[in-house]
Amino acid sequence: QVQLVQSGPELKKPGASVKVSCKASGFSFSSYGIAWVRQAPGQGLEWMGWISAHNGDTDYAQKFQGRVTMTTDTTTSAAYMEVTSLRPDDTAVYYCARQWSAMDVWGQGTTVIVSS
Amino acid sequence: QSALTQPASVSGSPGQSITISCTGTSSDIGVYGYVSWYQQVSGKAPKLIIYEVSSRPSEVSNRFSGSKSGNTASLTISGLQAEDEADYYCSSYTSSSTLIFGGGTRLTVL
Numbered sequence: 001q002v003q004l005v006q007s008g009p010e011l012k013k014p015g016a017s018v019k020v021s022c023k024a025s026g027f028s029f030s031s032y033g034i035a036w037v038r039q040a041p042g043q044g045l046e047w048m049g050w051i052s053a054h055n056g057d058t059d060y061a062q063k064f065q066g067r068v069t070m071t072t073d074t075t076t077s078a079a080y081m082e083v084t085s086l087r088p089d090d091t092a093v094y095y096c097a098r099q100w101s102a103m104d105v106w107g108q109g110t111t112v113i114v115s116s
Numbered sequence: 117q118s119a120l121t122q123p124a125s126v127s128g129s130p131g132q133s134i135t136i137s138c139t140g141t142s143s144d145i146g147v148y149g150y151v152s153w154y155q156q157v158s159g160k161a162p163k164l165i166i167y168e169v170s171s172r173p174s175e176v177s178n179r180f181s182g183s184k185s186g187n188t189a190s191l192t193i194s195g196l197q198a199e200d201e202a203d204y205y206c207s208s209y210t211s212s213s214t215l216i217f218g219g220g221t222r223l224t225v226l
Contacts, residue, residue, distance in 0.1 A: 035215070037162075037217075044119070044203075044205065044217060044218070044219050044220040045154070045156075045162065045205050045207075045217045045220070046217065047207070047214065047215040047216060047217055049214075050214075050215070059213045059214055060214075061214050062212070062214075095161055095162070097162075099215075101150050101152075101167060101168055101209075102150070102152040102164055102167035102168070102207075103152070103154070103162075103164060103207075104164045104167070104173065106161040106162055106163070107161065108161060109161055
C-alpha cells in the first residue's frame with residue numbers, strides 16, 4: 001500500500017545535527033514532492049519545506065533556510081531531512097508527507113529531542 | 117510570514133453542524149486555490165480531509181466540506197459525531213512558494 005515510513009527517535013545534544021529518513025513505497029516516488037512538517041510538544045503544525053523527487057528542487061520556509069537541507073534518493077525511494085545547529089526548541093515530532101497541491105500521505109513521525 | 121488565523125476551539129453536540137474559519141491574506145488564501153484542511157487525532161499523524169478549497173479525498177466522509185470567500189477559508193462538519201473530536205488545521209500555498217498552516221482548532225463534541 002501507499003506509505004511513508006520514517007526512521008526512529010533521536011536524542012541529540014544542542015549544537016549537534018540530526019538526519020531523518022522517510023522511505024516511500026506503493027507509488028511512483030519521482031512523480032511527487034516530499035514535504036517536512038514539524039510539531040513541537042503541545043503546539044501546532046509547522047511546514048519546514050519541500051523537495052521535488054523529480055528534479056531535486058527545494059523550497060524552504062524562511063525560518064529554516066540555511067539550517068535545514070532536504071535531499072532525495074530516487075534509487076531507494078527515500079527522502080532525507082538534515083537539521084544542523086540543533087537547539088532545545090527544535091524538540092518536536094518531525095513528519096514527512098507526500099505533497100502535490102496538498103499533503104495526502106504522511107509518515108508516522110520521528111521524535112527528535114534536543115537536550116544536554 | 118505569520119500563521120493563518122483559526123479559532124482556538126469550537127464545540128458542538130452530536131448531529132449538529134460546526135464551521136471552522138481560517139483567515140489569511142491576499143498573499144495566500146486570497147489569491148490561491150490551494151487551501152487544504154487536516155484532521156489530527158491526539159498523538160497521530162495528520163490526515164488530509166479537504167484539498168484545493170473544496171475537494172474531498174474519496175475515503176473522507178461527505179459530512180466534511182470546504183469553501184473560500186476572499187481571504188477566508190472555512191471547513192464545515194455536518195452531522196457531528198463523537199469520532200470527529202480532534203484538532204483541525206488549515207493550510208495554504210503562499211506567494212513565496214511555501215505552505216503555511218493555521219494555528220489549529222480543537223473540536224470538542226459535547
